[in-house]
Amino acid sequence: MSAVATTSKFKENAHEALTDARLQGALVHARNFSVRRAEAAARLPEFEALRDSARAVKDHTLAHLDLYLEAYERKVIESGGQVHYAQDAEEARRIIIELCRSLGAKSVTKGKSMISEEIGLNQALEAAGIEAVETDLGEYIIQLRGETPSHIIAPAIHVTKHDVEQDFRKAHRDLPPNRDLSEPEQLLAEARGVLRAKFLAADVGVTGANFLVAETGTSIIVTNEGNGDLTQILPKAHIVIASIEKIVPTLEDAAQLLRVLARSATGQDASVYTTLSTGPRRLGDPDGPSAYHVVILDNGRSSMLGGEFEDMLRCIRCGACMNHCPVYQAIGGHAYGWVYPGPMGAVLTPSLIGVAEGGQLPNASTFCGRCEEVCPVRIPLPKMMRHWREREFERHLSPAPFRYGLGLWAFFARRPMLYRFATDLAARAMHLAGRGKGRFSWAPLAGGWTQYRDLAAPETTTFQSQWRAKSGAVK
Amino acid sequence: MNATAALDGRAPISRPRVGLFVTCLVDIIRPTVGFAAVKLLEEAGCKVVVPSQTCCGQPAYNAGDRATAKDLAKQAIEAFEDCDYVVAPSGSCGGMLATHYPELFAGEPDMAAKAGRFANKTHELVSFLVDVLGVEKVAARYDGTVAYHDSCAGLRELGVKTQPRRLLASVEGLRLVELEEAETCCGFGGMFAAKYGELSNAIVSRKSEDIRKTAADTVLAGDLGCLMNMAGKLQREGSPVKARHVAEVLAGMADGPAIGESQKGPKQ
Numbered sequence: 001m002s003a004v005a006t007t008s009k010f011k012e013n014a015h016e017a018l019t020d021a022r023l024q025g026a027l028v029h030a031r032n033f034s035v036r037r038a039e040a041a042a043r044l045p046e047f048e049a050l051r052d053s054a055r056a057v058k059d060h061t062l063a064h065l066d067l068y069l070e071a072y073e074r075k076v077i078e079s080g081g082q083v084h085y086a087q088d089a090e091e092a093r094r095i096i097i098e099l100c101r102s103l104g105a106k107s108v109t110k111g112k113s114m115i116s117e118e119i120g121l122n123q124a125l126e127a128a129g130i131e132a133v134e135t136d137l138g139e140y141i142i143q144l145r146g147e148t149p150s151h152i153i154a155p156a157i158h159v160t161k162h163d164v165e166q167d168f169r170k171a172h173r174d175l176p177p178n179r180d181l182s183e184p185e186q187l188l189a190e191a192r193g194v195l196r197a198k199f200l201a202a203d204v205g206v207t208g209a210n211f212l213v214a215e216t217g218t219s220i221i222v223t224n225e226g227n228g229d230l231t232q233i234l235p236k237a238h239i240v241i242a243s244i245e246k247i248v249p250t251l252e253d254a255a256q257l258l259r260v261l262a263r264s265a266t267g268q269d270a271s272v273y274t275t276l277s278t279g280p281r282r283l284g285d286p287d288g289p290s291a292y293h294v295v296i297l298d299n300g301r302s303s304m305l306g307g308e309f310e311d312m313l314r315c316i317r318c319g320a321c322m323n324h325c326p327v328y329q330a331i332g333g334h335a336y337g338w339v340y341p342g343p344m345g346a347v348l349t350p351s352l353i354g355v356a357e358g359g360q361l362p363n364a365s366t367f368c369g370r371c372e373e374v375c376p377v378r379i380p381l382p383k384m385m386r387h388w389r390e391r392e393f394e395r396h397l398s399p400a401p402f403r404y405g406l407g408l409w410a411f412f413a414r415r416p417m418l419y420r421f422a423t424d425l426a427a428r429a430m431h432l433a434g435r436g437k438g439r440f441s442w443a444p445l446a447g448g449w450t451q452y453r454d455l456a457a458p459e460t461t462t463f464q465s466q467w468r469a470k471s472g473a474v475k
Numbered sequence: 476m477n478a479t480a481a482l483d484g485r486a487p488i489s490r491p492r493v494g495l496f497v498t499c500l501v502d503i504i505r506p507t508v509g510f511a512a513v514k515l516l517e518e519a520g521c522k523v524v525v526p527s528q529t530c531c532g533q534p535a536y537n538a539g540d541r542a543t544a545k546d547l548a549k550q551a552i553e554a555f556e557d558c559d560y561v562v563a564p565s566g567s568c569g570g571m572l573a574t575h576y577p578e579l580f581a582g583e584p585d586m587a588a589k590a591g592r593f594a595n596k597t598h599e600l601v602s603f604l605v606d607v608l609g610v611e612k613v614a615a616r617y618d619g620t621v622a623y624h625d626s627c628a629g630l631r632e633l634g635v636k637t638q639p640r641r642l643l644a645s646v647e648g649l650r651l652v653e654l655e656e657a658e659t660c661c662g663f664g665g666m667f668a669a670k671y672g673e674l675s676n677a678i679v680s681r682k683s684e685d686i687r688k689t690a691a692d693t694v695l696a697g698d699l700g701c702l703m704n705m706a707g708k709l710q711r712e713g714s715p716v717k718a719r720h721v722a723e724v725l726a727g728m729a730d731g732p733a734i735g736e737s738q739k740g741p742k743q
Contacts (some may be wrong), residue, residue, distance in 0.1 A: 018677050027525055104489070255682070324659045330677040366664025367537060368627040383578075386537060391538030402670070406535060411544040413529040414550070420527065427503045439710060439735035448672030453679065453707030456504055456735035463497050463506035467525050 003120045003148070005353050007337035010360040017331035026160050027332050030151070033323035036267025037374065044263065054260045055377045057253045058245075058314035062305065068214040068247045069296070079279025081292035092297050094119060096206070096239060097128045099293055101422040103237050104204035105130055111221060111228040112136035113208025114317060115241045115297055116154055117339045118352075121206070133198045135227040137191050141273040144171045150333030152340065153265050153319040161187060188225075195227070195322045205231040205289065209242035210316070211257060212294070215250040219294065222261065222271035229275050237291035238277065244301050245313040245456025248405035257316055260376035300352045310386045312347050314377040319370035321381060327364055336361060342383040343371035350388050359397055362388035405445075426463045427458040434458070476693040479655070481572040493521040494558030494595075496551070496670050499530045500699040501720075504736065508699060511726035512564045512600050519608045529620045531563075533571040537665055540578070546577050549586070552593045556615055560607070565698045566629015567665075569599035572634045590740070599629055601697055605638035612645030615727035620650045622691035624705065625657045626698035635697060639721050643695070646724060652689045656682075661696075663704040679708040686716055693733070695721045706734040 006013060017023055041047045053450040061068055073083040086092035092115075100108060108130055110116060122143070127133040138156035144167045149155030156164070168190055176257040181187055207228055209219040219240045221228045228447045232238045245350035250253050281288030298357040304310055306339060322328040322342025339356065340348050346365060350358035362385035371381045392398050411420045432441050434457025449455055460466075493516050501508045513523045532547030551572065555561045563569040564605025573594045580586040604610040623643065629635035643651050661666065669675075682705055686694050694709075694716055697700050707719035717733035732738055 009618040010500065011673075014671070015672055017671060084707050139714060183588070218649050234521070266492055325664060326678045326681075329672060330681075364667070365562070366627070366662060366667045368660035368664070368673075370627070370658070370660070373631055375496070386539065389537065389539030390541055391539070393541075398539065402538070402666075406538055408542060409530075410535060410540070410547075411545055413532075414543075416527045416529050416554075419529040423499075438732055438736065438737040439707070441711070446669060448669035448675075449707070452614075452711065453677035453704065454710040454735055455707055456703050458504050459506055459731075463502045463509035464525065466506055467509070 003117055003339050003355050005338040005349075007133050007349060007353070007358045007361060008356075010335060010337055010364060013337055014331045014364070017335045022160070022163075023158055023332055026158050027227060027329060030154070030157050030245075030323065030332075031329060033236050033319070034267060034449050036318060037264055037323065039265075040263040040267040040269065042218050043158060043269075045261065047260070049226045050256065051376050051378055053200070053304035054257050054316075055314060057248060057256055058316075058377050060291075061248055061253075062245065062310060062313050063230065065247065065305065066243065069244065072212055072214040072217060072247055073215065076279065076292075076294055077217075079217050079292075080282070081279045081294060082218070084295045084296045086295055086299075088299050089297070092119045092241065092295055093121060093124040093297075094298075095295050096241065097124060099237070099239060100125070100128070100130050100204055103204055103291065105237070107131040107198070107202045107230045108131065108206055109133050109135050109199055109202040110139070110225065110234065111205070111207035111231040112155065113206065113241055114149070114339060115208055115243055116206065117149060119297065121241070126246055133202070134193070135189060135199065135224055135231050136223065137227075140191055140195065141167060144168075144320065147307075148334070148339070150341065151319060151322060152317050152344075166403050178222050199230045199234050202231075202235045204237045204239060205233075205235040206234050206239045206241060209240050209246050210261065211244055211248050211254045212240075212246045212249055212296075213254050216246055216278055218251070218277050220254055220258075220274065222258070224266075224268075224272040226273050232275070232277055236289055237293065239287040240277070240282070240292075240294040241297065242294065243299065245315075261316055261318050262377065264320040264374065264376040291429050304351055305416055309347065309384055311379050312344070312351065312384060314379055315344055315348070316377060318376055320374045324370045326341065326366065326368060326370075343385070344379070347379075347381055347384045347388070355391055355397065359388065359392050362386075363392075363398075364462060376451075420462070421458045422463050424462045427460070427462045431458045431460055482632045484585050488559050491521050491559040492557070493523050493560045493562050494555040495525050496528060496531070496555070496561050496563040496568065496572065497524055497525065498563055498565045498699065500703070501564055504703065506711065506719065507697055507728060507731060508564050508720040508722050511720070511722040511728045512562070514726040515600070515604060515613070515722060516562065519604055519610050521560075521608075526558070526560065528554055531568045531571045533568060533575075534733055536575060536579070537569065545579055547592065552576070552589055553685040555593065560603065561593065561595070561597065562600050562603050564720065565699050565700075566626050566633050566635050567700060568634035569597065570628035572592045572599040579708045591638055599635050599697065600631050601642060601725070602629075602633060602635045602638045605641060610642065613642055613725045616647040616649075617693075617724045617727075617729055618648040619692045619693045620652055620689075621695055621724070622652050622686055622689045623657065624654060624661060624694060624696040624701060626696050626701045627660050629697050630658060639697060641693075641724050643721070645718060649724070652691050654685050654689055656685050659685075661701045661704050665700065668704060675704070677710070679704050683708045683714065687706075687714065691716065693717045693719060693724075695719055695724060697721050699734075702734050710734055710735055
């Protein structure tokens with residue numbers, strides 16, 4: 001692990017998020033994604049079938065991941081590039097910094113990459129005396145603010161346009177005070193102007209990858225701003241940083257996945273830019289980097305292969321699960337406390353940084369199942385969150401009062417006669433206690449409930465005892 | 476899966492023996508829903524029995540306590556052995572019985588087969604009435620504007636969506652309005668509501684806002700857990716909107732106090 005985690009303080013984080021009026025205002029806009037996804041899916045009759053084939057492509061690749069990684073590496077080398085394997089975040093950072101140093105790099109431009117966030121690349125580059133400049137607008141904004149992404153495809157979704165205007169006025173010293181920056185287009189133009197100079201001055205461009213194609217040694221990125229193209233074409237070296245599960249066998253497979261990716265993410269039929277890069281600039285190419293490196297990161301993923309979390313490696317990072325998650329919609333991404341928020345983060349985070357740190361996330365779900373319903377590669381996210389809960393229960397990591405309560409309840413539930421007697425007694429007692437109003441505004445041991453809402457009191461006695469009395473049956 | 480499984484496999488049963496899986500919450504908090512279910516099933520020609528029962532095991536299953544969940548699953552499967560069908564007035568408990576029981580016993584062929592047979596004969600109440608018994612209308616009256624919330628497990632695990640709306644359309648005097656986000660979770664989530672009370676509150680607050688926007692006077696759903704959550708929030712906010720289980724309305728048994736309301740009539 002590398003990026004600093006506050007995941008064990010999820011509850012506190014969530015409380016902060018819920019009481020942050022500015023954040024709550026910004027989060028309302030995040031709900032639009034789900035509407036657009038539904039429209040995009042409805043426009044494409046074969047969308048459901050595409051999801052099946054997308055899943056099949058990923059499952060097949062994961063079953064033969066070693067072969068496809070080797071095939072990919074061969075093709076990268078054939079096209080004049082180099083592949084570096086990094087077992088963990090530390091090794092990935094070291095490889096990239098060594099590459100930058102060997103190229104004499106002083107400035108690095110970056111396309112949006114969650115792997116870069118996972119390994120904490122920007123801080124490592126800065127510590128090595130190399131300037132790192134994020135070129136995706138959202139990433140650029142949060143870099144100025146000293147924040148981390150709160151969404152895997154919309155990193156600055158927690159920020160309002162008014163916040164951005166203030167950030168730009170603070171950071172861009174030459175900006176005339178009377179310049180109108182009230183609309184997103186004006187903000188984009190302003191960022192573009194500043195970034196243009198950075199693009200031209202950069203020695204190395206670092207991008208992530210949505211897919212690595214084994215058949216051709218190609219890496220593919222999708223962007224809506226075209227910043228990825230400038231990042232990888234203008235500097236003298238292009239470094240791709242991607243995790244092992246980004247491999248797909250063929251270009252055709254990548255095309256299948258691309259068809260579900262943007263639709264699931266933003267509801268676009270396709271992202272504005274889909275950019276393929278294969279090796280360094282060849283003789284006769286009008287442009288391109290003279291060096292091409294790919295750093296392939298494991299960081300715990302290979303241990304998920306063949307186990308109950310393998311399905312998670314199908315994830316193509318579209319963000320649909322978080323866009324549709326009632327918990328994410330309520331608190332945004334930062335409360336999750338590490339790189340990956342939402343349902344995919346709730347499954348992936350404990351895998352990557354350990355269940356002791358990340359164990360709250362799979363518990364903080366209502367299991368409403370909407371994430372699985374919209375996942376383009378049909379990852380059974382609730383099921384895998386439940387697997388984490390099982391591991392926590394086995395390892396006695398779940399809170400003690402909760403375990404005792406569950407144990408007591410199970411004692412009765414395993415003994416039907418005793419259960420009927422006890423529940424009937426409880427129902428009668430609670431009925432009497434709540435008689436006046438039919439509900440409680442406070443109840444012992446139910447503070448988590450009654451602090452926020454009333455609790456209905458039992459009508460009278462239990463159904464089972466009434467039924468028995470009626471039918472006169474004694475079984 | 477459930478819609479046709481029961482019809483495909485065997486000849487139609489003239490007077491099917493239906494075991495009512497009443498669910499813990501209905502059993503303890505709101506027996507009226509159980510009696511409404513019995514009435515609906517009997518009117519549709521079923522012989523209803525209520526085997527001695529406790530809980531489906533979902534709280535244990537979702538808490539990661541697989542061993543307890545399995546014990547309770549075995550107990551339930553045995554208790555309903557002699558029933559042609561098992562019907563629950565809940566999509567959540569119904570989903571546990573019909574989709575998660577077989578998963579629980581994956582890797583144990585004998586129990587998995589038993590759980591599979593049990594799952595195939597298990598249904599959520601309203602979808603059972605419509606999809607299996609072919610009920611098209613009910614003889615009930617309810618004077619009010621009603622919003623129907625699609626409880627998550629019923630909707631996503633059992634495909635309960637159109638069936639309750641179809642039957643509600645036949646209720647005299649009832650006007651059905653749609654929530655803007657009928658398919659968005661109410662924030663209940665079982666133990667989640669108590670363990671993550673503040674988060675659950677944020678989610679149910681959004682639901683109550685959605686309910687208010689429709690100007691409905693009643694919110695209905697097929698799961699008592701969701702209903703208690705929504706009712707509790709609406710009441711805490713001082714809203715006059717009533718919450719009822721859909722079975723109460725369909726069975727014409729909605730004249731008593733709504734969920735969380737005083738026995739002595741509506742609060743002033």
